[in-house]
Amino acid sequence: MAEFFSRLYEAIFQGQIFKLELVFSRIPEVLKYLPITLEIAITATLFSLVFGFLVALVKVKDIPVLRRIAQFYVSFTRGTPVMIQLYATYFGIPMILKALDLPSAFINKIPPIIFSVVALALNDAAYSSEAIRAAIQAVDKGQIEAAHSIGMTGWQTLRRITIPESLVIALPSLGNGFIGMIKATSLVFVTAVVEMSKHGQMIAGRDFRQFEMQVTLAIVYWVITMVISRLLFMWERKLKCNERDDGKGGKNDTVARLEQVV
Amino acid sequence: MIQLQGLNKWFNKHHVLKDIDVTVQFGEVVSVIGASGSGKSTLLRCIDFLETPDKGTISLGDHSFDVAKATKQDVAYMRRNTSMVFQNFNLFKYKTALENVTEGLITVQKIPKAEAEAKARDLLVKVGLADRVDYYPNKLSGGQQQRVAIARSLALEPKVLLLDEPTSALDPEMIAEVLSVIKAVARARNHAMIIVTHEMNFAFEISDKVIYMDEGEILEYGTPLDVFNSPKSERAQQFISRVNLSNNYVI
Numbered sequence: 001m002a003e004f005f006s007r008l009y010e011a012i013f014q015g016q017i018f019k020l021e022l023v024f025s026r027i028p029e030v031l032k033y034l035p036i037t038l039e040i041a042i043t044a045t046l047f048s049l050v051f052g053f054l055v056a057l058v059k060v061k062d063i064p065v066l067r068r069i070a071q072f073y074v075s076f077t078r079g080t081p082v083m084i085q086l087y088a089t090y091f092g093i094p095m096i097l098k099a100l101d102l103p104s105a106f107i108n109k110i111p112p113i114i115f116s117v118v119a120l121a122l123n124d125a126a127y128s129s130e131a132i133r134a135a136i137q138a139v140d141k142g143q144i145e146a147a148h149s150i151g152m153t154g155w156q157t158l159r160r161i162t163i164p165e166s167l168v169i170a171l172p173s174l175g176n177g178f179i180g181m182i183k184a185t186s187l188v189f190v191t192a193v194v195e196m197s198k199h200g201q202m203i204a205g206r207d208f209r210q211f212e213m214q215v216t217l218a219i220v221y222w223v224i225t226m227v228i229s230r231l232l233f234m235w236e237r238k239l240k241c242n243e244r245d246d247g248k249g250g251k252n253d254t255v256a257r258l259e260q261v262v
Numbered sequence: 263m264i265q266l267q268g269l270n271k272w273f274n275k276h277h278v279l280k281d282i283d284v285t286v287q288f289g290e291v292v293s294v295i296g297a298s299g300s301g302k303s304t305l306l307r308c309i310d311f312l313e314t315p316d317k318g319t320i321s322l323g324d325h326s327f328d329v330a331k332a333t334k335q336d337v338a339y340m341r342r343n344t345s346m347v348f349q350n351f352n353l354f355k356y357k358t359a360l361e362n363v364t365e366g367l368i369t370v371q372k373i374p375k376a377e378a379e380a381k382a383r384d385l386l387v388k389v390g391l392a393d394r395v396d397y398y399p400n401k402l403s404g405g406q407q408q409r410v411a412i413a414r415s416l417a418l419e420p421k422v423l424l425l426d427e428p429t430s431a432l433d434p435e436m437i438a439e440v441l442s443v444i445k446a447v448a449r450a451r452n453h454a455m456i457i458v459t460h461e462m463n464f465a466f467e468i469s470d471k472v473i474y475m476d477e478g479e480i481l482e483y484g485t486p487l488d489v490f491n492s493p494k495s496e497r498a499q500q501f502i503s504r505v506n507l508s509n510n511y512v513i
Contacts, residue, residue, distance in 0.1 A: 140352075140355075142348065142350055142352035143352060143354060143355065145312050145346075145348070145352060146346075146348065146352035146353070146354065146411075146414075147354075148310075148311070148312060148341055149310050149312065149341065149344075149345055149346040149348075149415075150341075150345060150365065150366035150370060150414065150415070150418055151338070151341045151342040151345075151366060151370040151371075151418065152341075152366070152369060152370055153338065156369050156370070160365065160369055161354060164356060165355070165356065168356070239356075242355060242356055242398040242399075242400060
């Protein structure tokens with residue numbers, strides 16, 4: 001037994017099988033590609049929100065034919081792997097563009113990052129549309145009636161009241177979606193984009209220290225998602241402070257407290 | 263004036279408003295009383311098009327239309343020229359008192375922000391909330407919220423002000439402050455006012471006319487004295503004998 005542990009110790013800390021210091025020393029190199037990871041995740045999420053909102057509207061307003069299409073889209077997207085969606089987008093879009101008689105010179109110049117953003121946005125929108133639909137339907141009916149009563153049109157009510165209020169309701173699940181998105185970007189090497197994971201694997205390919213690299217990447221992703229979920233939580237609390245009656249937070253809390261003192 | 267002629271409303275098979283004819287002059291205050299479920303609130307909601315009436319005509323000012331064929335413009339016209347004060351206040355919960363009042367001015371009436379804020383502040387002072395301008399609804403008491411809601415409606419200078427049981431959701435100690443604001447508004451005679459209320463003394467005191475509704479019909483229409491002291495229909499007599507009107511008003 002003792003022999004086993006001493007061999008394990010050697011293996012880890014003498015660096016024969018596993019070099020612990022390599023896990024940390026390569027973090028800065030990996031982080032160089034973090035901006036690309038974030039760029040893909042953020043743009044894809046923004047497109048996903050816009051498209052997801054449109055899909056949600058189709059569902060809420062129950063628009064006849066579009067509703068069926070939306071149902072199919074959500075069901076299909078949720079029922080297929082992201083990896084396959086990425087491949088399909090990467091090979092499919094150029095084919096469609098070719099069929100539309102666009103010059104190959106143009107098609108070949110499309111930066112690969114576009115394919116990954118399109119695929120991830122379409123994938124995420126299937127989930128975010130559901131969250132947004134539920135949130136729109138959860139907005140208090142009285143708020144909408146009040147908006148109508150002061151003369152707001154349907155569009156004005158949507159823009160000024162329904163969207164902001166449903167955003168607060170949907171924020172937790174949209175936030176989870178964003179975290180999922182950051183992790184999903186590790187698959188976009190499929191569309192020939194080098195982001196953080198792919199870059200890391202390329203570094204590791206030089207000296208075959210793949211396991212250390214995967215641990216490095218895992219740590220980096222973990223820290224990023226932790227920071228983001230913390231930020232989202234703070235944002236959510238800030239947005240919701242005007243809902244609570246417990247006197248914590250809120251623009252006028254200081255005033256209220258001063259009044260109690262005086 | 264606002265005139266409803268032969269207004270009808272069905273909820274599925276339930277006939278909630280039956281051939282309602284009402285005329286209210288600008289500056290006139292009309293109270294609608296009656297038991298729960300008699301269609302009082304639905305009547306107000308049909309005027310503001312929060313419910314769509316099924317049959318009849320509405321004229322407001324110089325605009326008149328058949329409700330069965332109401333266009334988007336008709337609905338927009340009615341909503342712009344009428345404003346509702348709700349039982350549950352329905353203040354926009356992520357907006358301060360001031361923003362609640364300026365919202366309609368800026369978004370609907372396209373008044374510049376500074377001007378809208380000046381007007382809103384002025385109104386909030388008038389309803390006694392000068393020191394609550396920047397408060398969010400959840401930091402205000404029910405009475406204060408309802409006074410903000412009244413200011414929000416008044417800001418738009420509607421031709422018709424609709425109040426749907428404005429004190430029913432309030433704690434007893436807050437009813438007086440809201441009623442006194444409504445009284446002041448009623449005395450100013452700037453609007454046609456239609457109030458659905460269970461506060462009989464209040465209705466008696468401020469109204470020019472009182473309507474008694476029962477099962478979707480108007481059974482009594484007249485001055486407060488007529489309706490409260492000598493109701494013609496049996497059901498109105500029963501209803502009025504059950505509500506305790508304080509002795510001051512029984513002549």
